[in-house]
Each structure stands twice: as C-alpha cells, then as structure tokens.
C-alpha cells in the first residue's frame with residue numbers, strides 16, 4: 001500500500017471524538033505523571049484534541065512549556081477551543097515526518113500515534129532528535145492483537161474487529177506496535193529503556209464500564225464508514241456490529257481489556 005493510503009487511513013474522522021476528549025493524563029497517560037514537574041518543557045506528538053496535553057500544561061505551570069503538534073486542523077481547533085488561555089501551552093499543525101524545530105525538550109511524548117504510522121521507527125528517530133540530552137522519550141501504544149473481552153463479544157463485532165485489523169495492517173500499520181517498541185528504541189540508540197504496562201481495563205462493576213467499553217462501537221461508528229468505503233465490511237455488518245455490541249455491554253458483557261505499554265527511554269546526556 002502507498003504512503004498515501006496510510007496517510008488517509010490515519011486521518012481522524014472530523015466528527016466530535018468522545019474517545020479522545022474523555023482522556024486525561026491521570027486516566028490515559030499516567031506514565032507521564034512522574035515527569036511532569038513545574039518548569040518542564042514538553043513536546044506532545046499527535047496531541048489530537050489536546051485533552052491530555054492540557055493536563056500536562058497545568059502540571060508544568062507557567063514556568064514550563066508544552067507544545068502539541070498534530071496534522072489534523074479539526075482536532076487542533078477543538079484543542080485550542082477547549083484549552084482556554086494557558087500561556088505555557090501552544091498547538092501547532094504539523095506532521096511528525098516533516099515537523100522542524102531547533103528546540104529540544106525535557107520530555108517528548110507520543111501516545112497512541114505510532115499505531116497509525118506506516119514508518120513508526122522513522123518517526124521515533126525524528127522524535128529522539130527533539131529530546132534534550134538526559135531528557136526522556138515516552139511512547140504509549142497498543143497491541144491490538146491482545147485485546148480481551150469477557151465473555152466473547154458478538155460475532156458481528158468480532159467480524160468488524162477482524163476487518164478493522166486487516167484494514168490497518170494492509171495500510172502498513174503495525175497492530176502489535178506496543179511489543180515492538182523496545183527493539184525500535186534500541187535500534188535508534190537508546191540504552192536506558194523502561195516498559196510499563198498501562199492496560200486499559202473496563203469492568204462491569206465500575207460506573208465507567210459503558211463509556212469505556214463502548215470504544216469499539218465508537219470506532220465502528222467513526223472509523224467504520226472508511227472501512228465500508230474501502231470494501232473491508234458491508235454497511236449492514238457495520239451497523240449490526242454496533243447494535244449487537246451495545247447490547248452486549250448492556251447485558252452479558254463483563255469486561256474488556258486493551259493491551260497498552262508505556263515505553264520510555266532516556267537520551268544519553
């Protein structure tokens with residue numbers, strides 16, 4: 001598949017994105033909490049609608065600096081509107097492959113973005129250049145092949161999920177990127193690497209179960225039309241997956257677990 005295919009499949013749908021908006025540093029990027037001290041400078045690559053980025057800016061305070069970059073003008077517009085006036089926070093339209101800066105940051109973070117790139121190692125190598133000597137590169141990403149549901153979700157959703165993984169793989173995206181990050185960090189020259197599981201677990205006993213486990217009906221709703229257009233699933237099967245999965249959540253669904261790893265490397269000082 002061409003770079004063009006990967007770029008268009010990685011493009012976020014223009015509709016409001018509840019999945020991105022409900023994230024915070026605490027609930028969706030907690031590996032960063034130990035770094036985010038007043039005065040820190042941070043570059044957030046693929047910041048989306050800025051929900052997590054805003055929390056970073058609050059933590060580093062006015063003496064710090066946070067720059068969020070993303071190629072989606074739509075998401076950055078939402079990010080600017082939702083962030084209010086924090087002088088230490090800036091958003092810039094840019095793609096990881098062509099962003100240029102002479103600045104180096106204490107922390108460069110990239111959450112749930114490499115899963116959408118056909119050349120993740122090239123992106124990582126570029127990000128490493130933007131880290132100060134002694135600073136940290138922190139990547140958070142999925143292994144989509146290791147999702148777990150209890151009990152099994154409806155066949156229609158399994159079919160949609162299988163089509164989703166195939167659609168991603170055939171665009172050149174690595175469905176198991178989380179488990180490949182350590183080797184990629186080593187290859188681009190990092191020696192001190194830490195790996196922290198950050199599984200996203202939704203359980204029926206929790207008040208957020210409906211909201212968090214719904215991620216797959218939201219993906220079928222937001223991304224699904226692209227799969228239909230590209231011929232990976234029929235519209236009928238897409239809508240059946242949404243309806244059946246929502247029913248599973250409301251009735252027999254007990255838990256869902258997304259496999260996410262936070263991989264961090266300290267740049268040689």
Ligand SMILES: C[S@@+](CC[C@H](N)C(=O)[O-])C[C@H]1O[C@@H](n2cnc3c(N)ncnc32)[C@H](O)[C@@H]1O
Nearest residue numbers: 010012046047048070071072095096111112113
């Ligand atoms: C799943 S969202 C993650 C947003 C946020 N980091 C989070 O964890 O909620 C993936 C983001 O990657 C961005 N993205 C896609 N291709 C990119 C690229 N080439 N360079 C930088 N960001 C990219 C998308 O626009 C989208 O905002």
